[in-house]
Amino acid sequence: MDNRNFIAKRAAAYFKPGDVVNLGIGIPSLCGSYAVDGVLFQSENGFIGIGSTVKGGLMENSRFVNAGGVHFIPVPGASAFDVAMSCGVIRSGRLAATVLGGLQVSARGDLANWSTPGRAFGMGGAMDLCNGSRKVIVAMELVARGGSPKIVEECTLPLTALSCVDHIVTDRCVINVTKDGLVLSEIRKGHTVEEIQAAVVPKLLVAPDLIEMEED
């Protein structure tokens, strides 16, 4: 399993049957393949009950596409609505979780994921998701390309939301954001606490029950 799917699989382990969950583009979009039965996936453009991906054939049509541009088949019990209703679902705390990509996460769980110098992506639904989801999971590589830290004291990039992140799931570890600080709770086989600490800026607390991340 590659790192991207490894991260997605671990992030999906937070979902429980009955949860309605929103997945961002990139690594988070892979979580759907690893979720337990009974989880419903929501899409910002107006849907709950996104099913399997479809490419070509009679079932592909432009009315059933998720916010990431992927064609899908609805699951039984799915519902369709407009973006106003969809963002209402998000803001009102009805989503059990969202999984988003991250550019930077700060020591107190601020997230920056929508803009870099010289290139504006736009926040899309990310600010609403961070504001309204009951659990915010950031799924990302621990460090940026080139090795610079993505977990920092203060975000220098434009913020998506303040103190919103609950869990950071990476290719090497899981870090929880708590009121005491960042807690290293899981570590991947072959990596050490010292090595993880060296790759992030804030001082990490180490969970007393630190466990090894599950490989497939």
Next chain:
Amino acid sequence: MELSKVRTIEQIVACFKDGQTIAIGGQTNQYMPDQLIQCVIDSGARHLTIYSIDSSDPNMGISRLIETGAVDRMITTHVGTNPLTNARIQNGTLKAELIPMGTFIERIRCGGMGLGGVLTKTGIGTVVEKGKQVIEVDGQRYLLETALHADVALTRCRRADPLGNLTYSGSSGHASHPVIATCADLSIVECDHFCDLGEIGPDEVKVPGMFVDMILA
């Protein structure tokens, strides 16, 4: 039938003028009102302001309009998949105000529903807060987000009848279309299926015909 709101392409092309604000439904290149976007391009109208969820991908949807140089300004939520839009933003030929999706659609909804604005927590503590009024209600801080009203709205729907009663289908088949269809002085819609009067039952109508002015059938 004289009361029919069906119009020809020529009649629709004649509606677009320099300097207009045009709200366009659709997202992620899917289920865009492509025929109506072509009408704007064919009209030659310039210095437009566009309200839309995103700017599509190069050579698709809204980007086709931007690429003609007809658009001066956008209020949108995401341009990350379009390097052409990004280049115009960076070199200053396109002014883009990027706002959260929930805030965008609520501002549009306010513009259509006769409201002055809404209160939302989304954007608190970020650049979105800059220049906005913060209002405290029951000890909670909210941003005041004001209404967006357009001159023209361009949307697509699954079915329309001659009075402009509209139905939708799917996720991308809904998206921002039902809300955008309400937010302008002139609401023009293109439909997949044009129905006889009475063929769409009252319970099926998502946007009542009174919000719709013209139909490209």
